[in-house]
Amino acid sequence: MIKVENLVHRYDGDDVPVLRGINLEIKEGEYVAIIGPIGCGKTTLIKHLNALLIPTEGNVWVDGMNTRDTSLAGEIRRRVGMVFQNPDNQIVGMTVEEDVAFGPENLRLPPGEIRRRVTEALEAVGMGSYAQRHPHTLSGGEKRLVTLADILAMNPRYIALDEPTSSLDPAGREMVLTLLRGLNKQGIAMIHVTHNMDEITGADRIIVMEDGRIVLSGTPGEVFSGV
Amino acid sequence: MGYKLGQYIPGSSLVHRLDPRVKIAAVMLVSITVLRADAFIVVAVTILLAGITFIARLSLAHLLRAVRPLVIFFALIFLVHLFFTPGAPSPLPLATYEGLYRGVLLTWRFVFLILSAAILTMTTLPSELISGLERCLRPLRPLGIPSHDVAVMVSIVLRFVPTLLQELDQIKEAQMARGADFKAGNLLARMKRVSSLVIPLIRNSILRAEEVAMGMEGRGYHRGPRTYMRELRMTPSDYIILALLVILTGLGVYRW
Numbered sequence: 001m002i003k004v005e006n007l008v009h010r011y012d013g014d015d016v017p018v019l020r021g022i023n024l025e026i027k028e029g030e031y032v033a034i035i036g037p038i039g040c041g042k043t044t045l046i047k048h049l050n051a052l053l054i055p056t057e058g059n060v061w062v063d064g065m066n067t068r069d070t071s072l073a074g075e076i077r078r079r080v081g082m083v084f085q086n087p088d089n090q091i092v093g094m095t096v097e098e099d100v101a102f103g104p105e106n107l108r109l110p111p112g113e114i115r116r117r118v119t120e121a122l123e124a125v126g127m128g129s130y131a132q133r134h135p136h137t138l139s140g141g142e143k144r145l146v147t148l149a150d151i152l153a154m155n156p157r158y159i160a161l162d163e164p165t166s167s168l169d170p171a172g173r174e175m176v177l178t179l180l181r182g183l184n185k186q187g188i189a190m191i192h193v194t195h196n197m198d199e200i201t202g203a204d205r206i207i208v209m210e211d212g213r214i215v216l217s218g219t220p221g222e223v224f225s226g227v
Numbered sequence: 228m229g230y231k232l233g234q235y236i237p238g239s240s241l242v243h244r245l246d247p248r249v250k251i252a253a254v255m256l257v258s259i260t261v262l263r264a265d266a267f268i269v270v271a272v273t274i275l276l277a278g279i280t281f282i283a284r285l286s287l288a289h290l291l292r293a294v295r296p297l298v299i300f301f302a303l304i305f306l307v308h309l310f311f312t313p314g315a316p317s318p319l320p321l322a323t324y325e326g327l328y329r330g331v332l333l334t335w336r337f338v339f340l341i342l343s344a345a346i347l348t349m350t351t352l353p354s355e356l357i358s359g360l361e362r363c364l365r366p367l368r369p370l371g372i373p374s375h376d377v378a379v380m381v382s383i384v385l386r387f388v389p390t391l392l393q394e395l396d397q398i399k400e401a402q403m404a405r406g407a408d409f410k411a412g413n414l415l416a417r418m419k420r421v422s423s424l425v426i427p428l429i430r431n432s433i434l435r436a437e438e439v440a441m442g443m444e445g446r447g448y449h450r451g452p453r454t455y456m457r458e459l460r461m462t463p464s465d466y467i468i469l470a471l472l473v474i475l476t477g478l479g480v481y482r483w
Contacts, residue, residue, distance in 0.1 A: 052445055056313040074447055082445040093449055094386050101456040106447035114456040136389040151445060 002049055002080070002158060002189075003024040006058035009044055012105040017056065018044045020212040023084070026191060031184045033200035034069070034193045036209030042086075042193045045209070046160040049191065066226055078107060081151030087143035089133075096138075097122065097131040103154040112120035122155040125179060141172025148179065160191040163201060169208060173199075242283035242350045246465040247359025249305045249472075250351055256472050260479035261329070261336045266328075266470055268479050269335055275475075276342060283350050293345035294338055301338060305330040357382050358457050377452055391432065398427050 002025070009019040018041045026032055026049075034042050047053040048060050051067040062080055065072040084090050093099025097118050104114040122128045125145040135143065144164060151159055161180070165173040178201060184190045192200065200206055206223040207215035216223055237243075242250075261272055280290065294301070306329075348356065360379035368374055399409065402423060408417030409420055 023252065032280065047441075049447055052441055075433070077445060077447045082442075084438065084442055084445075088390060089435055090442040092383055092384055092386055092439065092443060094353055098382075098456070102443075103446040105453045105455055106449065108452065108454045110454065111456055111458045118456060135386065136387070136393065154446065206284070 001028060001061075001063065002191075003061040004045075004048070004058070005060070007045070007048060007052060007055050007060060008057035008136055009041070009048065010056045018212055019048075022212075023213060024207065024214065026158065026189055028048050029184070029187050029189055031181075031190045031202070031204045032201035032207060033193065033205070034191065034207045034209060035195055035197065035200065037195065039110070040209045041212045042209055043162050046082070046162060046191060046193055049158070049160050050082050051076045052082065074107075078154050079157045081154055081156035081159045083151055083159060085162045085164075085166060087140070087147045089137045090147045090150065092144060094134065095129065095131070096133050096135065096149075099135065099146060100149045101154050104151055107154065117153045117155070118149075121149040124152055124183075125149045139172070141168050141175060144172065144176055145179070146170060148176075148183075152183070156188060158189040158191060160192050160193070163195070165191070165194070165196065230297065234349070236285065236349045238284055238350065240283045240350070241464070242346070245350075246459055246461050247351050248362055248459065249346050249362055249461070249465045249469050251356075251359050252469060253472050254347050256476040257343055258340055260476050261339055264332075264336060265482070266332060266480070267341075268482065269332060271479075272339060273335070276339065276346075279346060283346065285346065289349060290342055290345065293349075293422055294341050295366045297337075297341060302336050303336040304337060315479065319402050335419065353385055354382065355455065355459075357385075358455060358459055361455075362459060373450065376450055379448075387406060387435075387439075387478055394426055394431060395424060 004022050004024040007019055007022040007024075008017050010017040022041075022045060022184065024124055036042050039208070044053065047068065049056060049062065051060075051062075051070075051073045054068055060067045062076045065076055067073070067076060085195050091099050100118045100121050101114050118131075119128070122131055125148050127142065127145050127149060130138070130142065130146075135146070138146065145155065148159075148164075159180075164180070165176055168176060178189055180192065181202060192203065194200060201220050203220060206216075206220055207214055208223060257272060257275075257329050260268060264272065280287075309323075309326040309330040310321045312326035312329050314323035317324050317327065351359070357378050360381065361374050364372055364374035364377060403409070407420065407423070409417065411417075412420070
């Protein structure tokens with residue numbers, strides 16, 4: 001379980017906090033959608049979930065590990081995978097398979113295990129035949145799938161996604177959404193940030209953010225009847 | 228995207244399959260040998276080079292493409308030696324027979340250095356080359372050279388070169404759409420206009436670097452030791468070839 005308690009975040013040099021007291025719990029296997037206007041703090045919030053940011057005030061626990069404890073950052077990042085908005089900046093390998101291997105290599109797994117995970121992760125996103133391709137020869141949707149495989153190769157329990165379908169065409173979007181639902185069914189919790197209402201009707205829970213606060217939270221039925 | 232200097236040419240020859248460390252060592256050893264080579268060694272090394280090219284199934288055209296960008300440099304070396312070496316006069320004014328000999332010898336040495344490096348990159352996957360480099364640097368770690376970090380740095384540079392080139396094209400097109408002309412004007416005017424491409428490119432790269440760093444950190448990157456999917460294992464043939472190279476280099480150096 002991920003537990004966020006009274007989280008306040010202020011970027012260095014800013015007077016106004018981006019997050020003003022967030023309380024949130026994400027259970028294992030849950031599909032949580034976070035929506036809200038641009039600048040409401042969605043991205044900042046999910047960066048707290050895998051210790052890329054440390055709270056200014058309050059606490060974030062991932063399976064009981066406080067993100068303030070830097071010695072736990074490695075384990076927290078293994079459990080909470082993060083998919084950023086621009087896939088181009090997330091792919092660091094010269095080929096698809098090397099990129100997927102990057103995470104497991106950081107975990108210092110033995111070579112055979114890395115190879116096994118890379119193959120599995122690429123199969124899981126349907127990119128098995130792309131292993132030797134160079135990233136710049138892929139389409140936007142394919143790059144997105146590679147970034148998902150990157151995270152899957154780390155065997156995460158939670159995946160936080162920052163607008164994973166932005167810049168994709170309708171077909172690519174549908175493909176990514178189907179994949180996310182499938183992975184969720186296999187037990188990986190999804191924390192899906194978006195400002196696209198029609199993407200999140202299938203979520204277990206919708207969290208509406210505004211101006212650094214959670215203003216509404218509930219099942220899609222509850223939230224949409226409230227709107 | 229066209230063919231690039233020294234770009235990897237897929238193959239399964241003995242040269243392709245050699246351990247990258249052996250190939251890196253070969254380029255270094257052979258470079259040492261030709262450093263003070265006389266005609267005999269130059270001929271011997273040329274034969275060796277031709278043999279490797281044949282085994283690797285590279286064509287002469289591949290090799291020519293690798294040296295083409297440096298033709299002016301080679302010509303300069305040759306001409307300087309041809310005309311400025313004292314010795315018996317030749318039918319050509321100022322040129323000497325000694326100059327011709329030295330010119331050919333020295334130019335060929337430089338061509339050779341370029342060719343051996345080109346054969347290395349043409350027969351080795353960039354990722355293998357980086358793994359090889361990383362392992363070659365490992366013994367220097369006590370001296371404070373972080374071999375793992377160097378390997379990651381090099382591979383990220385190679386990964387982002389095509390991306391930056393694409394971005395440069397986009398910036399250029401965006402400016403041409405607003406009436407910029409990158410071909411008109413004198414050299415100075417054109418250089419000024421290039422700055423309008425380079426500044427946005429640098430700005431974007433810095434922003435990009437920050438995101439890339441965050442993405443890497445999010446995937447558990449940290450400085451220091453990591454493991455590798457690709458394992459390098461020296462086979463008996465790797466050891467035999469390495470031993471042969473060391474012996475040949477020894478003989479070459481002995482002749483100095």
